[in-house]
Amino acid sequence: MNLAEQAQRSVAPSPAVLTARGAAKTYPGGVRALEPVDLEVREGEFVTLIGPSGCGKSTLLRILAGLAAPSGGEIRWWGGGADRLGEPGRHLSFVFQDPTLMPWASVAANVRLPLDLARRARGESDPRVAAALGLVGLGGFESSYPRQLSGGMQMRVSIARALVTDPDLLLMDEPFGALDEITRARLDADLLALWSRRRLTVVFVTHSIYEAVFLSTRVLVLSARPGRIVGEVAIDAPFPRGDAFRVSTGFAGFCQRLSDLLAQASATGAVGA
Amino acid sequence: MTDPRRLDLALRVAMPAVIAAAALAAWEALVRLYEVPAYLVPAPSEVARTLVADWSILGPSLVVTLRTTLAAFAVAVVLGTLTAFLFVQSRWIELALFPYAVLLQVTPIVAIAPLVIIWVKDIQTALVVCAAIVAIFPVISNTTLGLRSVDPGLAALFRMYRASRLQQLVRLRIPSAAPYFFGGLRIASGLALIGAVVAEFVAGTGGHAGGLAYQILQAGYQLNIPRLFAALLLVTLAGIALFAAMVGISKLALAHWHESELVAER
Numbered sequence: 001m002n003l004a005e006q007a008q009r010s011v012a013p014s015p016a017v018l019t020a021r022g023a024a025k026t027y028p029g030g031v032r033a034l035e036p037v038d039l040e041v042r043e044g045e046f047v048t049l050i051g052p053s054g055c056g057k058s059t060l061l062r063i064l065a066g067l068a069a070p071s072g073g074e075i076r077w078w079g080g081g082a083d084r085l086g087e088p089g090r091h092l093s094f095v096f097q098d099p100t101l102m103p104w105a106s107v108a109a110n111v112r113l114p115l116d117l118a119r120r121a122r123g124e125s126d127p128r129v130a131a132a133l134g135l136v137g138l139g140g141f142e143s144s145y146p147r148q149l150s151g152g153m154q155m156r157v158s159i160a161r162a163l164v165t166d167p168d169l170l171l172m173d174e175p176f177g178a179l180d181e182i183t184r185a186r187l188d189a190d191l192l193a194l195w196s197r198r199r200l201t202v203v204f205v206t207h208s209i210y211e212a213v214f215l216s217t218r219v220l221v222l223s224a225r226p227g228r229i230v231g232e233v234a235i236d237a238p239f240p241r242g243d244a245f246r247v248s249t250g251f252a253g254f255c256q257r258l259s260d261l262l263a264q265a266s267a268t269g270a271v272g273a
Numbered sequence: 274m275t276d277p278r279r280l281d282l283a284l285r286v287a288m289p290a291v292i293a294a295a296a297l298a299a300w301e302a303l304v305r306l307y308e309v310p311a312y313l314v315p316a317p318s319e320v321a322r323t324l325v326a327d328w329s330i331l332g333p334s335l336v337v338t339l340r341t342t343l344a345a346f347a348v349a350v351v352l353g354t355l356t357a358f359l360f361v362q363s364r365w366i367e368l369a370l371f372p373y374a375v376l377l378q379v380t381p382i383v384a385i386a387p388l389v390i391i392w393v394k395d396i397q398t399a400l401v402v403c404a405a406i407v408a409i410f411p412v413i414s415n416t417t418l419g420l421r422s423v424d425p426g427l428a429a430l431f432r433m434y435r436a437s438r439l440q441q442l443v444r445l446r447i448p449s450a451a452p453y454f455f456g457g458l459r460i461a462s463g464l465a466l467i468g469a470v471v472a473e474f475v476a477g478t479g480g481h482a483g484g485l486a487y488q489i490l491q492a493g494y495q496l497n498i499p500r501l502f503a504a505l506l507l508v509t510l511a512g513i514a515l516f517a518a519m520v521g522i523s524k525l526a527l528a529h530w531h532e533s534e535l536v537a538e539r
């Protein structure tokens with residue numbers, strides 16, 4: 001995207017994909033995981049949540065995916081309710097923090113699951129499964145079983161399963177946490193390429209400040225439990241971002257700001273909790 | 274190095290065989306040494322000889338007992354599985370009915386069998402009913418547990434992709450339940466045999482030319498102890514065969530994914 005386009009975008013903001021108003025969560029048993037959160041994610045944004053462990057990132061992401069009901073507030077997807085998800089242009093995919101694969105099904109069958117559940121014909125779904133597996137570098141593992149794969153490979157299967165439906169909104173909970181630095185950097189780059197090619201909207205959770213800066217258009221910092229958004233940094237570096245960006249001074253500056261915010265967030269949370 | 278699978282199998286067969294051979298040899302030796310009369314404890318060789326000699330009597334009895342056992346096992350599996358599906362449909366149904374399944378389990382079959390035999394006209398059917406009562410509980414409780422033991426993450430995933438109830442059942446619940454179900458089958462197969470033999474005992478010798486229990490009772494009255502032992506041996510062998518069959522079926526169904534059927538890595 002060039003500067004003119006960027007300027008135009010800020011004049012006429014793209015439509016909201018995800019809106020949370022006062023979304024809060026108290027688990028049964030009284031654990032207050034999330035203070036009311038207001039959040040708007042617009043089409044084409046790449047928003048990353050970071051925060052101390054146990055601060056409610058997964059909880060927030062599950063609420064944003066409609067997987068868990070908030071105990072207060074409401075969530076809208078493309079201005080509509082959860083019942084309209086899955087309509088054309090409203091496809092949502094979620095990558096869990098754990099691989100969450102069916103142990104009795106082969107890799108291909110695991111990836112094909114969303115298409116099978118939507119009753120797509122094999123002739124249509126098989127090429128898509130192969131393409132999704134190729135995207136995460138697991139071509140040739142179609143007939144393996146999850147137990148035969150390493151933790152990182154299982155995670156990539158679960159990413160392939162999320163991509164196979166060609167989602168418009170992708171929610172990912174620490175998807176690359178179990179991977180080595182090199183694979184992670186490669187998948188980060190692949191994810192960015194996919195994001196810009198498909199004009200995806202992504203909400204991402206990570207513990208890595210570097211990954212957050214590299215990937216995101218915007219990073220939100222959550223405080224320690226109960227989580228609430230305590231800071232926001234727009235990463236307004238141009239795309240496409242390559243390895244040069246990782247070593248630029250701008251990159252270091254963003255990381256520094258996030259690191260300071262995160263230190264503050266952990267401190268305030270600890271006092272409040 | 275030898276293939277660990279082969280070695281494993283060889284050990285599994287060889288170890289119990291060595292024990293059995295040693296025990297039989299000791300038994301044979303003791304009986305001969307102290308000249309124990311056959312009407313007290315027959316030697317293994319005597320039992321084997323009787324088994325062959327009396328096969329025309331014992332063979333049909335084995336068939337009768339096995340038929341009762343298999344029929345009861347089939348009834349227990351079908352009814353038990355259906356009951357389990359019913360239980361997981363609604364918490365209310367389970368709360369209301371589960372205590373009765375337990376009741377069935379804890380009441381000794383010898384106490385119920387006379388009633389069943391009085392109520393059910395056809396003696397063969399009555400025996401099947403008794404044995405099925407004994408065998409059904411592990412099927413119900415294991416299958417129910419299995420159908421409930423769905424990975425919550427996978428359940429959320431299926432909900433997210435709007436899986437229908439049928440899809441959830443076929444693609445998620447049944448595969449999740451399979452290892453528990455097969456565990457239930459192993460226990461139930463043995464219990465069906467025990468139930469059949471106990472019911473035959475209760476039915477007694479009156480008029481009905483029956484199964485192995487009938488032969489054991491008859492042999493006891495006649496002090497034909499070698500035949501009693503031979504019948505007992507047949508009951509035991511039938512139990513082992515049933516168990517092995519269940520292990521085989523479970524292996525066939527689960528071998529490609531479930532931990533219980535994977536060969537341990539060394």
Ligand SMILES: Nc1ncnc2c1ncn2[C@@H]1O[C@H](COP(=O)(O)OP(=O)(O)OP(=O)(O)O)[C@@H](O)[C@H]1O
Binds near residue numbers: 027060
């Ligand atoms: N099902 C649950 N029942 C009760 N409490 C829960 C449940 N799930 C999470 N919590 C609590 O809510 C808090 C937030 O959990 P959450 O999983 O959202 O944290 P997180 O930010 O994703 O942590 P991490 O970075 O370690 O993954 C935790 O303190 C946890 O104890």
Ligand SMILES: [Mg+2]
Binds near residue numbers: 057059173
């Ligand atoms: Mg988490």
